[in-house]
Amino acid sequence: MAHAVAEHAPVSYLEKKGILSWLSSVDHKRIGILYLITTMSAFLVGGVFALLMRAELARPGMQFMDPQTYNVLMTLHGSIMIFLFIVPGIVATFGNFVLPIQIGARDVAFPVLNRFSFQVYLAGLFIIALGLANPADTGWTFYPPYSSTTDTNVITLTLGAFVLGFSSILTGINFIVTVHKMRAPGMTWYRLPLFVWAIYSASLIQVIATPVVGISLILLVAERVFGVGFFTPALGGDPVLFQHFFWFYSHPVVYIMILPAMGVVSEILPVFSRKPIFGYKAIAWSSVAIAAVSFVVWAHHLFVSSLSTTAGIVFSFLTFTVAVPTAIKVFNWLATLYKGQIELKTPMLYSLAFIFLFIIGGLTGLPLAMIGVDVHLHDTYFVVGHFHYTIQGGTVLMMIAALHYWWPKITGRMYNEKVAAFMFWFVFIGFNLTFIPQFILGIGGMPRRYADYLPEFAPLHLISSIGAYTLGIGYFVTILNLLISLKKGEKAPANPWRANTLEWQIESPPTEHNFHEIPTITSWPYDYGQKEERKKESL
């Protein structure tokens, strides 16, 4: 194999120009970039919809839009963010770009299938766009019977989500087989970077959970087309059955979102605190444990939907158990930081913010897991706050962190550190300003999904809107800063962060075939600040 490769001159994977050369490429790095462009575009569109909603919610009464427009914006914000941005988010972008290099492979197991996954993703995007003429107003959860009776384009949105799910299944299968079969010689399971463990666990969930929601959405489409009351009680159907099917996927899916983010944190923390990761095996297996537990907690979304008391107690208890592997990770990260030489570079700032915000997100999940308390908090802004603390404070922030961390490798350019670090504070402060008031609003009884509210909620809503716009500016300038670096940034060295994982041992940007010769692995990648490294530094 090494012989065939040596015939290629070392050229960057970015060398070939033209849109066609990108769309026809089966190179995992190029496919990763394509996902990056599409998912980040979806993020900006979904973000603008959120800002429009916050503009309307800044004052009581209706100012800019009618309630129907608000419902549509809410649905599109949720659907675009979930199906087009955050689910493919870290898995399809950085999973594609980084995972094969980190295990010492030249590509994923099935490169053509990988390209096909992206084409299917584009098809899903196209189908969702088709429905924008009369966009759905059901919320991203498509609960029947409303989703069966509204005359908006529910069918295109659900079909789009189904097609995107197919793309996500294919990517998941590809990564699982890649990790099992394509590891370089000497790359044992316990020498894998923790990012790989995280993507592996997320892929397992993608493969197991996605078919369930896929066929359920098709059942919903059939219900509308054929007029069968499958989920509509007026015709003998059972709407709670849809909720069971929907959450059997849609609860595990939040772990598809958060596990890769946890993987990125586990990569960044040791590099920027110059210490070996603490509790490698505990972090690795807790990813798998979270993936396993994620399948038996779905009914905590149904505490107020005629769930029996026994089932409620069981699901409440199972939900609490998720806290265990999650807490294991947090304690190990904190132990990694302890007595480290902490460098507050942008990726590290985001990672520390992640730990802080994710603890809040995780702890506010516990009251929601208690049946009694959930009856009060269900469907209020408390849930919105909890969800955004885990998924935005968790996954989105780590997506930004990963962008900064791997940017020099992906593009071969260094970004402007000062601007990035300054904008971090916009993001961090803006984020807390947006969502802390939402916890208080929720406890006070403010229902979610409403376009208007009572005057007593006005001050907190105003603060939340101000926070949202601060956050919006933060994200926008952060991304702009990265884009400017493409032209103006300094050329990046191969290993600007002095990291040990394999992707930093090759050129920035990598060559088309990643490695000149497949490396043989002799140790794990986390020997930071050990005797060997100190010896090298003192020379």
Place this chain on the structure above:
Amino acid sequence: MSVATAVKKLHDGSKWGNPPELVYDMSRMGFWLFLATELLLFAVLFTAYAVYYFHDPAGFHASAHELSVGFGAANTIILLVSSFTVAWSIEAIKQGNIRLMNILLAFTIGCGLVFLGNKYFEYSHKMHEVELEAVALAKSPALLKDLKEQGKCFTNTAGQEVCRVIPFNVANIGSGDPLTKPAFASMFFFLYFFLTGVHGLHIVVGVALLSWVLIKGLRGEFHPGWYTPVEVGGLYWHLVDLIWIYLFPLLYLVS
């Protein structure tokens, strides 16, 4: 790139020319994972079947009575035989018997087509009126009311209230409010058409997949050192067969 690597590239579509043994290994693993997703997809439908069966066992029994066990049994035998021939074709290529492999693949594809032909006759039969016990229609009160107004309900010689009804009424699709004009006579018939429809779609995909394998076989691309597509096509066909083994009793024998 050497000729050998280029040939391997043709086989697995990989840029780096993974050795055929590795491609075989990876394809099998990837395909088993894919089959797992297929099982989960049908698991949802089986769960839904179970839920609605326990809502209304009498309705399910009455509706299932209208299905032809003969047709169902014939299709079961056809699929079982085809599963055997596809397994035999893999054994044939392992021993280098390309001609036998091609014949067996062609036979399997033929079985798939006969299955689909049977389904076509069954489906078109089900779109005509059948006598259905009113109990099976009770879950669609709007439909039952309509039928009574049209004078299509009466008491039969056994003393049961029955209605003449079209199990899958194409004319009702998209006309008026779909929720008051259902296309399916009962939940059972919706499940019947949905389950066998999704399964039939899998048969179509399976036939297409095996035809692609057969074309490659006729071109002489397979030999005992390279038959991954035959193996993968066979795995898919077994799955389609396996799912039918569950559909047959649930839909045809439940009466």
